[in-house]
Amino acid sequence: MKRPDAPCPTAPADAIEHERLENVRPAAWRNPQPANCYGLVIVGGGTAGLVAAHAAAALGARVALIERNLLGGDCLNVGCVPSKAILRTARLYAEMRDAGQYGARTPADVRVDFAAAMARMRGIRARISRADSVRRLSAAGVDVFFGQARFTGMDALSADGATLRFKKAMIATGSRPDTPSIPGLVEAGFLTNENVFDLTGLPRRLLVIGGGPLGCELAQAFCRFGAQVTIAQHWPLFLPREERDAAQLLADAFARDGIEVRLNTRAVAVRVEGGQKFVDLVSDDYHSTVAVDAILTGTGRVPNVDDLNLEGAGVDYDKADGIRVDDFLRTSNRRIYAAGDACLAHKFTHTADASARIVVRNALFHGRQRMSALTIPWCTYTDPAIAHVGLYVSEANRRNIPVKTFTIPMHEVDRAIADGEETGFVKIHVKERTDRILGATIVARHAGDMINEITLAMVAGIGLRTLARVIHAYPTQGEAIRKAADAYKRTRLTPTIRSLLRRWLQW
Numbered sequence: 001m002k003r004p005d006a007p008c009p010t011a012p013a014d015a016i017e018h019e020r021l022e023n024v025r026p027a028a029w030r031n032p033q034p035a036n037c038y039g040l041v042i043v044g045g046g047t048a049g050l051v052a053a054h055a056a057a058a059l060g061a062r063v064a065l066i067e068r069n070l071l072g073g074d075c076l077n078v079g080c081v082p083s084k085a086i087l088r089t090a091r092l093y094a095e096m097r098d099a100g101q102y103g104a105r106t107p108a109d110v111r112v113d114f115a116a117a118m119a120r121m122r123g124i125r126a127r128i129s130r131a132d133s134v135r136r137l138s139a140a141g142v143d144v145f146f147g148q149a150r151f152t153g154m155d156a157l158s159a160d161g162a163t164l165r166f167k168k169a170m171i172a173t174g175s176r177p178d179t180p181s182i183p184g185l186v187e188a189g190f191l192t193n194e195n196v197f198d199l200t201g202l203p204r205r206l207l208v209i210g211g212g213p214l215g216c217e218l219a220q221a222f223c224r225f226g227a228q229v230t231i232a233q234h235w236p237l238f239l240p241r242e243e244r245d246a247a248q249l250l251a252d253a254f255a256r257d258g259i260e261v262r263l264n265t266r267a268v269a270v271r272v273e274g275g276q277k278f279v280d281l282v283s284d285d286y287h288s289t290v291a292v293d294a295i296l297t298g299t300g301r302v303p304n305v306d307d308l309n310l311e312g313a314g315v316d317y318d319k320a321d322g323i324r325v326d327d328f329l330r331t332s333n334r335r336i337y338a339a340g341d342a343c344l345a346h347k348f349t350h351t352a353d354a355s356a357r358i359v360v361r362n363a364l365f366h367g368r369q370r371m372s373a374l375t376i377p378w379c380t381y382t383d384p385a386i387a388h389v390g391l392y393v394s395e396a397n398r399r400n401i402p403v404k405t406f407t408i409p410m411h412e413v414d415r416a417i418a419d420g421e422e423t424g425f426v427k428i429h430v431k432e433r434t435d436r437i438l439g440a441t442i443v444a445r446h447a448g449d450m451i452n453e454i455t456l457a458m459v460a461g462i463g464l465r466t467l468a469r470v471i472h473a474y475p476t477q478g479e480a481i482r483k484a485a486d487a488y489k490r491t492r493l494t495p496t497i498r499s500l501l502r503r504w505l506q507w
């Protein structure tokens with residue numbers, strides 16, 4: 001898909017949108033005169049590009065950043081920020097409808113104001129855009145160029161007619177939505193993360209194709225806004241990477257919300273008749289057709305490696321996997337590094353951020369920081385949310401690592417009971433006969449916050465024995481982690497120790 005050099009259209013063009021665009025692509029911006037040679041030129045002004053630019057400039061490097069569209073990239077403009085903002089409003093509607101469960105009365109007339117929810121989202125996005133603004137970058141001493149970047153050799157790039165020479169460069173061009181090859185889909189028109197946040201009216205019936213994090217989060221949000229949502233996922237469970245019981249809890253939650261769940265299902269054809277979109281679905285031998293007003297695809301990402309003349313710069317890449325990098329994030333051209341979605345399998349904002357920091361150290365200071373040394377958590381912000389860090393049991397089994405798992409259901413955690421948020425569990429895997437944490441999965445309303453404690457423990461080499469000694473404020477849902485650690489401690493009570501203790505206490 002050819003990308004425009006001009007910023008994507010956004011709707012509606014109101015004062016709030018104007019504020020965001022003035023931050024991330026000011027209308028009156030003029031590209032500066034390039035320096036003779038930059039210490040670091042960064043291609044792409046998403047999370048990875050911005051983090052690297054600020055870090056390198058703060059350390060005193062001469063830095064240029066080239067962005068063809070909007071600073072802030074996917075996360076700010078069409079990803080994390082707008083999705084999390086609308087998820088919050090959607091949750092509020094779900095809670096209003098379930099008010100009876102909280103000892104409150106459901107308001108007589110819960111009418112969803114979708115336009116207001118989207119306006120709130122745009123306000124939040126505009127506010128957060130200040131942190132990603134061209135003003136901040138310039139104030140930090142970064143030369144910002146808007147335009148499509150293209151390598152013109154092993155140590156030079158062009159953008160908007162200017163040539164930028166570099167000692168080191170970083171490719172942080174991100175990724176774009178994959179378009180599934182379903183006959184009739186393109187002709188019928190469909191939504192992706194690039195235009196769904198421009199909606200001002202709620203589609204009455206929505207088909208979501210793809211049950212990864214994007215499809216799951218947005219299917220639940222649109223359902224809670226009152227759309228009749230069907231979600232088709234071609235694996236037997238949502239979030240196929242996650243533990244089966246976690247994914248099953250999510251499927252159950254979707255069914256409770258009223259989402260029509262179609263697992264093991266592929267969309268095979270789309271046609272438009274009488275203004276409606278008819279989508280043929282196939283699940284094993286079962287064929288069916290759904291009639292909808294809109295289709296949203298969330299079927300994965302394609303790295304942005306086109307139109308960069310990577311061949312001319314001697315940078316190896318793969319159209320599906322992106323820029324090829326080694327563990328130090330170096331490409332096949334020793335002057336050029338890559339970070340973020342353009343080169344990583346884990347496509348998250350926090351990995352874009354962490355990889356950009358590694359590039360700054362390795363490229364500018366001959367550092368030897370390895371990407372493989374990072375411990376990377378992630379979270380899908382459905383309700384309940386599903387977070388994970390480290391090894392899955394299946395991975396540990398494949399690697400012949402013996403595992404012992406400690407599981408605490410959220411319905412045994414006082415705060416979760418008080419909050420009416422009992423769905424889920426904390427599951428911590430340790431290496432058998434040790435307290436060394438190998439990984440964890442948390443399914444809970446606040447799983448994304450809770451997983452950080454496990455990640456900290458893993459990075460710092462803190463085992464379950466120590467976590468059992470950490471006082472957790474009562475009542476918090478995070479206590480589930482201490483309970484799992486207590487369960488570990490109880491396994492240390494061997495029959496001999498037990499009988500010694502009994503004798504001591506009877507004395």
Ligand SMILES: Cc1cc2nc3c(=O)[nH]c(=O)nc-3n(C[C@H](O)[C@H](O)[C@H](O)COP(=O)(O)OP(=O)(O)OC[C@H]3O[C@@H](n4cnc5c(N)ncnc54)[C@H](O)[C@@H]3O)c2cc1C
Pocket residue numbers: 043044045046047048049066067068069070071072073074075076078079080081083147148149150172173174175193214304307308339340341342347348349350351352381
């Ligand atoms: C709907 C959605 C929700 C998400 N939610 C989360 C979440 O909750 N948590 C999370 O961690 N992650 C989330 N993500 C993933 C996250 O948005 C990405 O992993 C992150 O934005 C990647 O950052 P990046 O800097 O690598 O790339 P991007 O943000 O894609 O930035 C790349 C930039 O490079 C520019 N560019 C590309 N080619 C060129 C070129 N030739 N010349 C100049 N500029 C160029 C692009 O215009 C873009 O601005 C979500 C993604 C989506 C789609």
Ligand SMILES: NC(=O)c1ccc[n+]([C@@H]2O[C@H](COP(=O)([O-])OP(=O)(O)OC[C@H]3O[C@@H](n4cnc5c(N)ncnc54)[C@H](O)[C@@H]3O)[C@@H](O)[C@H]2O)c1
Pocket residue numbers: 180209210211212213214215217232233234235239240265266267297298299300301346347348378379380381
């Ligand atoms: N909370 C978060 O961190 C968050 C939220 C949203 C998106 N993201 C990121 O954005 C990226 C995109 O997410 P995504 O969910 O689009 O990608 P994904 O690859 O994670 O999931 C896509 C899913 O769609 C399914 N699928 C593919 N083609 C299909 C078809 N024709 N019919 C039915 N199902 C099909 C796949 O089986 C897969 O489960 C990911 O890299 C993700 O990390 C992250």
